[in-house]
Amino acid sequence: MSIFRRHLSFATQLFRKYDLDYSKVPKLDEKDLKEKFVRGNGPGGQAVAKTSNCVVLSHIPTGIVIKCHQSRSLSDNRKTARELLIAQLDIQINGEDSLDAQIKRVDEKRKSAQEYKRKQRDALKKAWREREGIGKEQEVIK
Secondary structure, eight states: HHHHHHHHHHHTTTTTTSSSOTTTTOOOOGGGGGEEEEESSSTTTTHHHHHOOOEEETTTTEEEEEOOOOSOOHHHHHHHHHHHHHHHHHHHHHHSSSSHHHHHHHHHHHHHHHHHHHHHHHHHHHHHHHTTTHHHHHHHHH
């Protein structure tokens, strides 16, 4: 379920920041979907127990089933379930070319660049300390 939540949080904010290839993202055909509305579970009392606003979305060709009950709104849950299904199909069909894999690659590249900059900064600080004759003990005292 963590993959799905990651896609939701990133979909609206981070997908716009990255230069991603959207050409291979699968399109959903409504005739391939089976949609069912059930009662949700979890906290919420009567609002959850008496309304059927949990969406169970099945993709018939692949057999992927998505259950979404992230809000009390049926329309929001329907939209979210479709986004989650597209994300899961993208991962299953495209693998290393999926949006999730592209984001991971960009994040790793960004992290390695930050690590390189940190090492350079540490080396400059060490060289400055040696040049000035400052030891770590003297820094702590001041």
